[in-house]
Amino acid sequence: MTAIKVMKMSALTRPQPRPGVLDIEAYVPGKSAAPGVAKIYKLSSNETPLGPSPKAIAAYQAVGKHLEDYPDGSSVDLREAIGRAFGLDPDRIVCGAGSDDLLNLIADAYLADGDEAIHTTHGFLVYPIATLGSGAKPIAAPETNYTADVDAILERVTARTKVVFLANPNNPTGTYVPFDEVKRLQRALPPHALLVIDAAYSEYVRRNDYESGIELVATSENVVMCRTFSKIYGLAGLRLGWLYGPAHVVDAINRIRGPFNVNSAVQAAGIAAIQDTAHLEAARAHNDKWLAWLLAEIPKTGLAVTPSIANFVLIHFPTTKGRTAADADAFLTERGLILRRVSAYKLPNALRMTVGSEEANRLVVKAFAEFMGKA
Numbered sequence: 305m306t307a308i309k310v311m312k313m314s315a316l317t318r319p320q321p322r323p324g325v326l327d328i329e330a331y332v333p334g335k336s337a338a339p340g341v342a343k344i345y346k347l348s349s350n351e352t353p354l355g356p357s358p359k360a361i362a363a364y365q366a367v368g369k370h371l372e373d374y375p376d377g378s379s380v381d382l383r384e385a386i387g388r389a390f391g392l393d394p395d396r397i398v399c400g401a402g403s404d405d406l407l408n409l410i411a412d413a414y415l416a417d418g419d420e421a422i423h424t425t426h427g428f429l430v431y432p433i434a435t436l437g438s439g440a441k442p443i444a445a446p447e448t449n450y451t452a453d454v455d456a457i458l459e460r461v462t463a464r465t466k467v468v469f470l471a472n473p474n475n476p477t478g479t480y481v482p483f484d485e486v487k488r489l490q491r492a493l494p495p496h497a498l499l500v501i502d503a504a505y506s507e508y509v510r511r512n513d514y515e516s517g518i519e520l521v522a523t524s525e526n527v528v529m530c531r532t533f534s535k536i537y538g539l540a541g542l543r544l545g546w547l548y549g550p551a552h553v554v555d556a557i558n559r560i561r562g563p564f565n566v567n568s569a570v571q572a573a574g575i576a577a578i579q580d581t582a583h584l585e586a587a588r589a590h591n592d593k594w595l596a597w598l599l600a601e602i603p604k605t606g607l608a609v610t611p612s613i614a615n616f617v618l619i620h621f622p623t624t625k626g627r628t629a630a631d632a633d634a635f636l637t638e639r640g641l642i643l644r645r646v647s648a649y650k651l652p653n654a655l656r657m658t659v660g661s662e663e664a665n666r667l668v669v670k671a672f673a674e675f676m677g678k679a
């Protein structure tokens with residue numbers, strides 16, 4: 305058929321994105337500026353106050369001498385380093401440009417028009433975005449007490465369900481689903497549905513009834529776990545994540561990922577970061593101390609806080625004029641304290657705060673007390 309004939313047949317006047325793309329509300333990252341304020345405390349993106357391991361910074365810089373070389377497209381040394389750290393087969397690991405990259409690759413590989421992917425109401429926003437981007441339909445399962453509810457998820461499973469996204473712990477609520485419940489979810493899913501356990505914050509968790517997903521991946525054919533170097537390893541700016549999955553999932557993702565999706569400097573930094581266990585332990589110890597402090601101190605200011613096991617807390621504000629989350633956000637921003645509005649997560653009257661440095665944590669609690677008239 306000639307181009308002229310095709311032109312006559314088509315009513316479209318310009319290229320069209322596939323169905324679903326224009327339904328996406330683009331992801332809005334946490335604020336990082338407070339106009340006119342000299343010192344800023346950014347507590348809006350769950351970054352670590354300790355920064356990355358100095359060894360990771362050195363490894364990153366050393367790669368600058370060889371920028372002419374392509375990276376190792378399959379990140380072999382990095383996968384081996386991750387495998388050693390977690391006792392995993394490196395062949396079952398795929399690295400990506402942040403776990404965002406991997407979540408999108410999973411959606412691309414497993415979702416098509418007419419399919420459905422389930423996420424929870426206050427689940428990470430990338431899940432519905434990646435779902436719509438793949439032409440599929442996102443289905444929100446309500447949470448109970450800001451926590452993913454396995455029965456609510458299962459009630460929404462249909463023959464069209466191809467993926468179930470579960471952030472564990474969840475962002476922005478900081479709550480978690482105990483391992484027994486995750487196992488119950490996996491057992492009740494049809495075998496064609498892929499359970500994606502997003503364990504971005506698992507290094508922070510101190511609970512005996514929690515498991516990041518490694519065991520379920522190892523013992524089933526329809527579970528994949530995603531992890532990130534953006535949080536406890538302090539490498540958010542570099543973009544590095546990894547997944548651990550069954551061989552058939554790893555094979556599918558490797559077919560569609562960018563051939564050099566993790567650059568050389570990132571691979572080097574990731575290896576150094578994962579080997580610096582002392583730095584990891586320091587970040588964990590800092591979080592243990594200040595998470596507990598925030599959970600104890602914030603209620604004294606008159607504000608409710610959801611119990612969290614991650615490196616952030618969700619704070620709930622009154623609905624009275626002058627005391628809302630929007631008012632608090634403005635009040636804190638004027639003082640250089642930048643928290644995260646979470647209206648896009650269907651939490652219009654809450655703010656999420658990353659566990660920060662001692663100085664930042666104390667300043668926020670003091671500001672909350674002032675804001676609530678308790679100072």
Ligand SMILES: Cc1ncc(COP(=O)(O)O)c(C=O)c1O
Nearest residue numbers: 402403404428471475504532534
């Ligand atoms: C639950 C969850 N998953 C994944 C990510 C994305 O992490 P990355 O920086 O690796 O893309 C985040 C970041 O905020 C997150 O909260």
